[in-house]
Amino acid sequence: MKKNPVRLNKRSVWMTWLISYISVLLVPILISGILYTASWHVVESEVNRANNYALEQMEQAIDNSLGGIERLSMEISLNTRVNAFIATNQPLKDSDYYDLVSIASDLRVYQTANDFIEQIYIYFRNSDTVISSRNRTDSRTLFGQIEGDERKGAESWREFFDKQYVQTYLPVTIQDDAGPYKAILYAKSVSLTNRDQSGAVLLFVIKDTKMLDNIPSSEAAGIAVLDADNRVVASSGLKESPAFLQYDKLSGKSGLFYGDVAGEEAAVSYTTSARTGWKYISMIPAELFDDKMRVMKTLVYASIGLSLLLGGIMTFVFLRKNYYPMHLLIRSFSLKAGISFAEGTNEYGFLQDALNNTFAEKEQVDRRLHQHRDAIRSHFLQGLLKGRLDKDVPVHESLSAHEIQLISPHFAVLLFHIDDFGKLQPDIAADPQKMKLLQFIVMNVVEEVIGSGNQGFTTEIDDMQACILNFGEERDPEELLRIAEQVQSFLLEHFHVDLTVAISGIHEDLFGIAHAYQEALSAMAYRLVMGSGKIIPFAALPSTESARQAGSYDYPLHVEQQLINFVKIGDYDNAQRIIHLIIDNNVSDSALSVPLGKCLMFDLAGTLLKTMDDIGAQSDKKTLIVQMDAVERLTSCETIREMKQEILAILEQVCRGIQMDRKPEQNPLGEQVMAFVRQNYDDESLNISMIGEKFGLTPSYLSKQFKTQTGDSLLDFISKTRLQEAKRLLAEQTMPVAEVARRVGYTDINTFNRAFKKFEGITPGKYKGIQG
Template identity: 60%
Template sequence: MSGNPVRLGKRSVIVTWLISYISVLLVPIMISGAVYAATWHVIESEVKRANESLLLQTEQAIDANLRGIERLSMEIALNKQVAAFINAAKPLSDNDYYELYSIANVLKIYKMANDYIDQIFIYYKNSDTVLSTREHTNSRGLYEMMRQREDMSYAEWSAFFDKRYLQEYAPVRVRDGNQTENAVLYARSVLLDNPEQPGAVILFVIKDSRLLENIASSNGAQVAVVDQMNRDVASTDNASDVAAIPYDRLTGDSGFFYDENGDRKVAVSYTTSAINGWKYVSLVPAAVFDEKMEYMKKLIYGSVGLCILIGGIVAYWFLRKNYVPIHTLIRNFATKSGLTFAGGSNEYSYLHDALNNTLTEKEKVDQRLKQHRNAIRSHFLQGLLKGRLDRNVPVHESFAAHDIRPVSSHYAVLLLHIEHYGKLEDSGYSEPQKVKLLQFIVMNVVEELASESHQAFATEMDDSLACIVNFREQAEPEALLRLAEQTKRFLLEQFHVSLTIAISGIHQDLYSLPRAYEETLEAMEYRLVMGSGEVIGYADVPKAAAGWTGGYYYPLHVEQQLINFVKTGDYERAKAAITDILSLNMKEASFSVPYAKCFMFDLIGTLLKTMDEIGPDHKRRIMEQADPLNRLIACGTIKEMELELRDVLGRVCRAIEEDRKMESNPISRQVMEYVRGHYIDESLNISSIGEAFDLTPSYLSKQFKVQTGEALLDYINRTRLEAAKAMLAQQPLPVAEIARQVGYGDINTFNRIFKKFEGITPGKYREVSGQ
């Protein structure tokens, strides 16, 4: 442990410190890198902004001139002399040549109006005449003078001008003597009154050098113009020398990206004209901003080097200074305690492990037990209730391990079943979250209420919660009942949670808890008879006497009597019969859960028999409206079934009572009264009347015809027309207003029906009646 105090073992604390100091040194290096990246971004943004400004200037300048050319083309197309010559045909007369001379003078005037134009041509298709400010030729001559490609055939060239309506730009090659120059052609058709007649096309030739001659390049940027078909229209000097234009990446209306062409890298910006769809492309060599970054790069490299050099010296000095006290402490501790410090070990780990190993292990064990105590305790209680305890382990030791200390030998069990989530129903939690949260609340509430006089331990049991009650005072069934009622009332008032609680008997042996749990299961099953939301004691569950064969009271004559009450529409007596049958059975000690289920299916069968007796029409209507079968089968308790039965029987009895009223008051008379009260409603028809009387339109129409001898639609029209005739004779209202007031939204329909029934029109009827 003597000599140089600085130990450079792999696990030595000196290594940790060295890494820490190096990490500190990395901070200025990373900051320098961030500054470099930010500087690069700033320069790149400046280049992008300059390119966008150049493109915007280019776009505005070219678009402004092109708009001027388009306006000029419209003026030429509207010129009477230009338009008049369209009708000229071969061969041309002297007068035609004189007209051509006049038109050429007109073109000279228009050409002088815009310096942007190199030449103006007019191609008259009817006479195959091509006229410019300085020459007169035909389509073949124009083809030799100007075409889009050198290899373009005359047929392709002619097809370009044969379009129905032409208004587009195209790059062309213009021959002037022995020289060939690039230019842009703007072609526009002259509109004709007669579409079948061959027309004329006005052609403006713009030299590509004129398009960009006033564009001032910045940052070494080169500008190119590309049309919608990715054809080069124009470019500044040497634009093609910067890099080939990446046409495939010019997607969208605008953009900015980097492109490499061989060993050359360029920044590409582009925008699209809203006037003609051309793309204006700016290409800047990457060397423009690489040069600006070179100085910054050197400066950052220098600062990083200084950080490493000076920081390294300072780090070594602090390492040596800080390590000396630890080195001295370990040397003294190893000498006095006899614990050897292995070379290359971590000094802090050696001290920590030697002094605190035992305490650390104890803390870990306690922490693990604390983390899993609730789950382990719950598992223990579940095993206790289901009789799965290990008999080889003394119960008192198991209780002590789970911090359970019985205060007496008297035990009972409460089983709590959650019927409704209450306020948590619409809390937004998922179903598992709601169940867990509500179980936690219920367990805490029942344990807290029980702790006032007794001791309680709650746990989850399948879909319910079980609570073991250990009595401190004298064990009384009334105490369990009070605890159950308090728990049920508190949760209902505070959380609107509905519970069904089953209570076991009181047992004086810890090993009788499985039996107590079985008693609560039997009591909970009896909720089918008692209904949900009740407190059910095991003592309240009916027990079969010795030698009893089982059954329930529901003889055939009682069932038939119930059916007869329903068939006669006597709801009150039917309801009373249901109440009496349920009361008789629920008072009987023999009305156990299995027989209660059979009794519920018998009641469902009675309902189906009753609905068969009342006829198919009523059965179909009630089945469609109420779906009674599924509602009854879904009932969880007899009380729920009683409520559902009353509702369904009420519907059936009301339907039968309505039929009886309709028999005493014929449907036709009711319909007539309804029509007389609603004829002004435009929507009144057979379907709406059927809905009002809960009858199908076909059945209603048939019954009305049988009882009155008149079609229902005719009766509606006659009722409306009677009112209309009275208004025509007595009131000076317009016929359309009278039609609306008697239920006709359409005057034509009113006139047609009036003439059909009265033989004359409404206006004629008014004249005859003297109004």
């Protein structure tokens, strides 16, 4: 016999293995190519993502600053001195010069409010006066220093700014003592109630270098900001403007394409500002991708080469080595069985023909089936519960094979969930396999309790014990409750094991078992609402119609806010009362469904966690709250009642900590609010909402507590405090009534008059005359 003979006919196993090995050899080569392609896309995507992130940061920073400038322009437009000076004509009087100094002082304050602002100018058309934070000049001097893409010279700019209404951003070049510099000019008209009167124009000068200071560091070769009129607002790293730098070519909110930048290919990313419509553009050299992929390309080529070389050698060696046992086996069968192996025959076909006698194997299979009968029977019962019956095998044959004899066509399903392991808890914690013992005990107790009138088939399914109850002559639903109660009481008395039992309705035929199982699952899911250790018949669940009519649970926003306020002030009694009220009102309603119950649990947990987070952020309770591990305790609850207990326990800890921190000498809320009003009565924005934000309380709760503690309305107390100071000022006879109103916090003289007459019975003017 020749050693390792090679059979090269096309039906030989040798040829089959050779093709298989070559196919396997191609797998790493194909994978290398795929990895290379995927790596290229990943690197490209990561670089582009980083670039887009930088653009978004730049967009957000610039838009926020521009938004601040626009808000600042509105604030300046409402400035009383600015509005008063609009009507001033030439020549200016001494009082006008005083107003100019005041306006310039205000502009210096406004200028410091935004780091983007290089200078602020106000152009008053009526008096041809330009005021900045540094000096006063006229329009010809200012506009002569400004050059734009479309305008140059004082007359051109004056014609543009003398329009009825102006609000725009313009890229300009400004000449000053230090030399020319590029900037962005934001111009906005000061709106007037009288449209025929000449108004004023606010001019904000923004240096483009300050704007580009907000650009995060990146590998971009160039950065540009393009406005909707195709003007380059600002740029960095660009010696010349690329051809693609046109607003119309950058379609969509964002995108990526490749273009030519100074003779080099670059990846161009852009995004569009929702506020200004500007395009923020970043250009990255394409060679960055090649640099990052060069090492990967070398590794891939080396991997392919080694795969071909070593794989070819190993294929040939192992092919010959693996075929030799096959050759010996064929020869052995050929000699001992007297069957000749014909040339051109497949080796596997020869072996299949030689192994026709399968009786020994059949006996072995039968023995194994007998050994695993219980597991197979359990699998069959699980199939009945889930409606997975083998359609190719008659049902009566399957029942007979598993030694199941039915006494009636009526069935029900009971599900048992172990809530507390009782005496077996230490054993199960030490050896999880003891869980099988407890499940075996439960199933045996169930079968014993069922008795002889009915019969039950038990199995373990989805971490629960299921019993298919086959009724005898009587189909009494109360029998199901009896079985559940006896099983519960027996296990609780002897093993301290606590069970939740779900009971289905009664159904006919084997195909009704799956329906009964789904009903039992629905009843078990209602454990969320009912709580652990209950017997839950499916018939007791809220109907679909009642659940649909209910549609929600009762947890109003004002109740949630009351709960938050009570927790923040450490009022455990009232917080506990609200928790009881919320849960009892919902759980006692039979129409509460399982999904709504889960939503209620999540809402309660969210309210408590949000409140605790606020307490931790506003006090030194952060460490205590973290140690309580409230998130883990609340999310681990399986029923609403468990969550109720956990919430009350956590609330008690939090409220006790807040109460302990309170010192006896601290003033009540009413006295604190009264002191705050007396200190801030002249603030025009003083109101209940502003005070509520100061003390971290809602306006309604603050008003109610103030009324309870002081007996006076908070609004009336604010008015009385202001009017007390107003009477003092009126008695001094040193200022007009309008100035007195402004001094005590009233922006409207009519509001001041009404409040004064309400509490004093006369108008402020008459009161001043009486005092004089």
